Amino acid sequence: MDLQVFGKNVDINDSIKDYAKKKIEKLTRYLSGINESKIEITEEKTKSPQDRFTVQITIRSRGNLMRAEEKAPSINLAIDDTVNALARQISRYKGKFENKRKSVVPEPTGAVEKATNEANTLPGIVRVKRFLVKSMSIQQATEQMELLSHDFFLFLNDDSGVLNLIYRRKDGNYGLIEPELDID
Numbered sequence: 001m002d003l004q005v006f007g008k009n010v011d012i013n014d015s016i017k018d019y020a021k022k023k024i025e026k027l028t029r030y031l032s033g034i035n036e037s038k039i040e041i042t043e044e045k046t047k048s049p050q051d052r053f054t055v056q057i058t059i060r061s062r063g064n065l066m067r068a069e070e071k072a073p074s075i076n077l078a079i080d081d082t083v084n085a086l087a088r089q090i091s092r093y094k095g096k097f098e099n100k101r102k103s104v105v106p107e108p109t110g111a112v113e114k115a116t117n118e119a120n121t122l123p124g125i126v127r128v129k130r131f132l133v134k135s136m137s138i139q140q141a142t143e144q145m146e147l148l149s150h151d152f153f154l155f156l157n158d159d160s161g162v163l164n165l166i167y168r169r170k171d172g173n174y175g176l177i178e179p180e181l182d183i184d
Helices: 014-029 075-102 138-148
Strands: 002-010 033-041 053-061 064-072 152-157 163-168 175-177
Touching: 002 014, 014 053, 014 075, 033 075, 053 075, 064 075, 064 138, 075 152, 138 152, 138 163
Parallel strands: 002 033
Antiparallel strands: 033 053, 053 064, 152 163, 163 175
């Protein structure tokens, strides 16, 4: 398993890496085939010590992406909470597919992240993210969006062969954006 540990505003030493690796390896009990894990640990200067450390873990297993993020007063607690959140996600994910008795697992198309702008600055592109877009059904795209906890998801529609965007509406339902090509 490929494990990458990144730190923002915090030094990542070997003991933190070992602790994180040990916790991630426990997830293989719930989901075999985890071949890539990325852990991002951030220390924030906050008034509340409860939210001092943020840990975001993204795992890839057989083409599926899952991500969780938690905050805690210490790095180890944040790692524990994030791994527990991933374990809940995995059990919900596996239950969903076992109950439906599907043998086909959707391929991921990657993670899409929102860019944030600092106050009093003109908006601009602050991050470019590239990801592999795979062909999938609308149902599979919806499930992948939920697994990633995103509000929108870009995918190649199986039926039309065109890029589509599915998004979560404020009323809890989903919307689908299908492009119309303007060919003159």
